[in-house]
Amino acid sequence: MTQIEEAKxxxxxxxxxxxxxxENIAAEMVRDCIARGEIVIMKSHKxxxxxxxxxxxxxxxxxxxxxxxxxxxxxxxxxxxxxxxHGADTVSDLSMGGDIDEIRRSIFHSISVPLTTVPxxxxxxxxxxxxxxxQDDLIRNIKKQVQQGVSSVxxxxxFTWDTLIxxxxxxxxxxxxxxxxxxxxxxxxxxxxxxxxxxRYDEILExxxxxxxxxxxxxxxxSGCVHDVSxxxxxxxxxxxxxxxxxxxxxxxxxxVEGMGGHVSAKEIFTYVKYHKKVSGNxxxxxxxxxxxxxxxxxxxxxACVGASIASGAGADYLCAITPSEHLALPDIExxxxxxxxxxxxxxxxxxxxxxxxxxxLNLARMRRQHNWGGxxxxxxxxxxxxxxxxxxxxxxxxxxxxxxxxxxxxLGS
Amino acid sequence: MTQIEEAKxxxxxxxxxxxxxxENIAAEMVRDCIARGEIVIMKSHKxxxxxxxxxxxxxxxxxxxxxxxxxxxxxxxxxxxxxxxHGADTVSDLSMGGDIDEIRRSIFHSISVPLTTVPxxxxxxxxxxxxxxxQDDLIRNIKKQVQQGVSSVxxxxxFTWDTLIxxxxxxxxxxxxxxxxxxxxxxxxxxxxxxxxxxRYDEILExxxxxxxxxxxxxxxxSGCVHDVSxxxxxxxxxxxxxxxxxxxxxxxxxxVEGMGGHVSAKEIFTYVKYHKKVSGNxxxxxxxxxxxxxxxxxxxxxACVGASIASGAGADYLCAITPSEHLALPDIExxxxxxxxxxxxxxxxxxxxxxxxxxxLNLARMRRQHNWGGxxxxxxxxxxxxxxxxxxxxxxxxxxxxxxxxxxxxLGS
Numbered sequence: 001m002t003q004i005e006e007a008k009x010x011x012x013x014x015x016x017x018x019x020x021x022x023e024n025i026a027a028e029m030v031r032d033c034i035a036r037g038e039i040v041i042m043k044s045h046k047x048x049x050x051x052x053x054x055x056x057x058x059x060x061x062x063x064x065x066x067x068x069x070x071x072x073x074x075x076x077x078x079x080x081x082x083x084x085x086h087g088a089d090t091v092s093d094l095s096m097g098g099d100i101d102e103i104r105r106s107i108f109h110s111i112s113v114p115l116t117t118v119p120x121x122x123x124x125x126x127x128x129x130x131x132x133x134x135q136d137d138l139i140r141n142i143k144k145q146v147q148q149g150v151s152s153v154x155x156x157x158x159f160t161w162d163t164l165i166x167x168x169x170x171x172x173x174x175x176x177x178x179x180x181x182x183x184x185x186x187x188x189x190x191x192x193x194x195x196x197x198x199x200r201y202d203e204i205l206e207x208x209x210x211x212x213x214x215x216x217x218x219x220x221x222x223s224g225c226v227h228d229v230s231x232x233x234x235x236x237x238x239x240x241x242x243x244x245x246x247x248x249x250x251x252x253x254x255x256x257v258e259g260m261g262g263h264v265s266a267k268e269i270f271t272y273v274k275y276h277k278k279v280s281g282n283x284x285x286x287x288x289x290x291x292x293x294x295x296x297x298x299x300x301x302x303x304a305c306v307g308a309s310i311a312s313g314a315g316a317d318y319l320c321a322i323t324p325s326e327h328l329a330l331p332d333i334e335x336x337x338x339x340x341x342x343x344x345x346x347x348x349x350x351x352x353x354x355x356x357x358x359x360x361x362l363n364l365a366r367m368r369r370q371h372n373w374g375g376x377x378x379x380x381x382x383x384x385x386x387x388x389x390x391x392x393x394x395x396x397x398x399x400x401x402x403x404x405x406x407x408x409x410x411x412l413g414s
Numbered sequence: 415m416t417q418i419e420e421a422k423x424x425x426x427x428x429x430x431x432x433x434x435x436x437e438n439i440a441a442e443m444v445r446d447c448i449a450r451g452e453i454v455i456m457k458s459h460k461x462x463x464x465x466x467x468x469x470x471x472x473x474x475x476x477x478x479x480x481x482x483x484x485x486x487x488x489x490x491x492x493x494x495x496x497x498x499x500h501g502a503d504t505v506s507d508l509s510m511g512g513d514i515d516e517i518r519r520s521i522f523h524s525i526s527v528p529l530t531t532v533p534x535x536x537x538x539x540x541x542x543x544x545x546x547x548x549q550d551d552l553i554r555n556i557k558k559q560v561q562q563g564v565s566s567v568x569x570x571x572x573f574t575w576d577t578l579i580x581x582x583x584x585x586x587x588x589x590x591x592x593x594x595x596x597x598x599x600x601x602x603x604x605x606x607x608x609x610x611x612x613x614r615y616d617e618i619l620e621x622x623x624x625x626x627x628x629x630x631x632x633x634x635x636x637s638g639c640v641h642d643v644s645x646x647x648x649x650x651x652x653x654x655x656x657x658x659x660x661x662x663x664x665x666x667x668x669x670x671v672e673g674m675g676g677h678v679s680a681k682e683i684f685t686y687v688k689y690h691k692k693v694s695g696n697x698x699x700x701x702x703x704x705x706x707x708x709x710x711x712x713x714x715x716x717x718a719c720v721g722a723s724i725a726s727g728a729g730a731d732y733l734c735a736i737t738p739s740e741h742l743a744l745p746d747i748e749x750x751x752x753x754x755x756x757x758x759x760x761x762x763x764x765x766x767x768x769x770x771x772x773x774x775x776l777n778l779a780r781m782r783r784q785h786n787w788g789g790x791x792x793x794x795x796x797x798x799x800x801x802x803x804x805x806x807x808x809x810x811x812x813x814x815x816x817x818x819x820x821x822x823x824x825x826l827g828s
Contacts, residue, residue: 067812067816069814069815070812096814096816125816130825167826168826173776173779173780174779174782174783175819175822175826176818176819176822176826177819179818182818182821182822183816183821185825186825224819225775225776225778225779225783226771226779227775227776263779265766266723266727266763266764266767267766292723292763293759293763294775294776294779295775295793295794295795296794296795297778297790297791297794297795297797297799298794298796298799298800299755299756299796299799302715302716302719302759303759303763305719306719306720306723306759306760310724313680324803327782327790328810329804329806329811330811330812341713342713342716345713346720348707348709349717352640352679352681352706352707353681361641361707361709362641362708364639364711365588365641365642365677368588368638368639368708368741369587369588376711376741380709380710380712381712382711382712382713385711385713386712389712389738389739389742389743390743392743396743396744397481398481398484398739398740398741398744398745399481399593400481400482400483400484400511402481402482402510402539402597404590404591404593405596407596407597407599408589408596411599411604412578412581412582412590
């Protein structure tokens with residue numbers, strides 16, 4: 001039985017108990033939320049249980065993987081390790097170049113957190129061009145990746161031929177910017193066929209059901225610039241994915257809905273996220289970014305940290321990290337680290353809006369008040385980086401002999 | 415006559431016209447806002463006019479300067495130049511080590527944007543310990559720095575002996591974290607005297623009036639950790655500074671109010687800023703950070719980018735940049751650059767909330783849509799950095815042969 005089936009029958013599984021313990025909430029609440037589809041549990045091959053959804057801390061995913069023109073399998077493994085060391089709760093392998101099966105295997109065995117894939121990536125890379133890809137190729141890749149032990153797979157089933165027609169008519173500057181979405185659409189057009197994931201939806205659910213792999217319903221219609229506002233294709237996908245999530249849950253498949261990512265005006269993020277959560281029946285919402293501006297090129301992780309903080313504060317449960325290389329290049333290891341940290345910060349700020357302030361902040365502040373540098377590095381998100389910048393004695397070079405805290409201790413005695 | 419005196423008499427000065435032109439609003443509106451104290455114009459020695467306040471784009475200040483234990487005058491000049499190159503609208507020289515007059519002179523002559531100082535810093539460094547500092551030393555330093563041509567000076571006049579007593583009673587984890595505030599308080603306690611800036615307030619206004627130097631009313635009582643919430647000392651300073659700003663405006667001195675900086679829970683920033691603007695009679699609000707978390711040590715520029723985006727979106731007019739070195743060390747040149755950019759991003763996001771989306775974003779998106787890399791670098795906040803990350807041909811290594819935009823052009827024709 002899957003987690004959702006167990007939950008519906010009233011059982012609290014070991015995984016639910018693990019999540020409850022880790023998140024410090026009641027196991028019954030985890031169970032009830034899973035039964036309603038409001039929480040999913042991703043199990044990694046190393047038996048770690050990760051809860052995502054209502055009442056739980058905001059989680060962070062980091063994308064890695066080769067592209068068709070940048071293939072360095074060892075670097076991708078190192079990126080996966082660095083991402084996890086810097087707080088990634090999950091890793092997605094989006095490889096499209098080199099020996100994709102072998103790269104995925106290496107990454108899989110080098111991390112203990114859940115691994116996600118987008119099976120159409122491998123299909124497009126290995127079985128293309130699109131007019132030569134068979135629906136069975138798509139299904140075969142999903143099956144293969146599930147059997148290899150991935151914790152979650154992404155499919156772009158939330159749009160139809162009609163959505164593509166409305167997209168063509170929509171007055172967007174950027175059109176469609178989702179890679180998986182564009183592959184799916186290209187396949188549909190090249191083969192004059194309806195969305196293959198939609199046509200084979202029940203079969204896909206059966207595959208996921210066998211190993212309780214979490215389904216992630218992709219966000220193909222997201223906007224690619226802040227001026228491209230919420231439009232018919234986007235809304236249509238939101239409603240379609242909500243319907244598909246219900247169907248999946250009914251069959252016993254745990255499901256995440258992707259959305260409200262991409263480029264979204266800062267003013268709209270809060271309302272959009274609330275709306276999407278509501279339409280999706282409060283299912284776990286996975287958001288990539290969002291970027292509240294287009295001009296922060298080279299610093300998109302910073303701009304996205306703003307968008308993601310607001311999004312998670314509004315109720316997004318799961319954030320996909322953006323690196324400084326976004327829109328420019330495959331990120332190197334350092335950029336993966338920066339992206340992971342930026343989103344750890346966003347998740348933490350979002351959680352402070354959702355649940356109130358954390359003791360982590362108070363612990364750090366107390367150490368700072370006591371001029372305890374070791375204690376500050378211990379409670380910092382990335383103590384190594386902090387230590388490296390500090391590097392000297394018991395005062396910081398910014399204030400030197402004129403530390404406000406020490407002066408007030410001396411003069412005010414507090 | 416100062417700008418505020420001219421404005422009150424109905425005149426539109428060259429400076430007002432410059433600001434109106436630069437900001438693309440009516441000169442009459444600039445004039446009326448200056449008359450009401452809602453806008454200030456800082457004039458730099460190189461005759462540039464910078465408007466800060468109502469209806470204007472959010473401005474960014476970058477702090478530089480030596481400390482008592484990190485003295486490299488050439489580096490500080492380079493930091494000033496880098497900050498301006500990366501979008502700092504103003505620079506504050508907070509030097510406390512070395513030949514402070516000479517360092518200020520070098521910085522002053524190397525930049526064309528307005529320079530701000532905090533005169534008590536030099537006084538504490540050169541005339542201390544605090545019990546040996548005379549009120550006249552403080553006044554002399556203000557006079558000297560004004561005569562040297564600074565555009566704005568900061569004084570911490572917003573608290574009294576009573577405020578210090580309530581601070582001692584307040585249940586704060588971090589006490590007072592403002593350096594200038596702690597110097598002022600230490601002087602008061604060491605000399606058993608009321609706040610010197612308050613006692614000599616009219617005299618200070620006369621000094622500023624002569625050269626139309628902008629007064630910045632410092633924020634000594636800000637909270638030093640997110641768990642230290644708005645309390646009696648903080649509210650008392652907000653009201654005191656509002657009263658002092660009115661007095662300064664009445665005398666013809668343009669005035670900025672500092673506040674709502676430091677460490678503030680993300681949930682509260684919007685409301686706090688709105689409240690502070692209201693209490694201050696909508697005077698230009700200068701905010702340092704704020705930091706919505708304490709644990710982003712080494713990445714405080716990113717966390718502060720979130721806080722500053724929300725703060726400027728709520729109405730803050732002028733942001734003081736935070737660097738990755740905050741709480742750890744005097745920032746190096748690279749960290750000054752990162753801090754400046756993070757706050758340029760925050761100001762831009764805040765402006766999108768205040769005024770709606772900018773054409774800058776649309777211009778960049780159009781270039782991206784056209785695969786025009788040169789155009790993207792042109793409209794990016796930091797084109798050099800973007801170019802450096804991209805570095806190759808006409809596609810990015812992230813998507814390689816599988817660019818969503820190109821695939822959709824090929825298959826969907828849009």
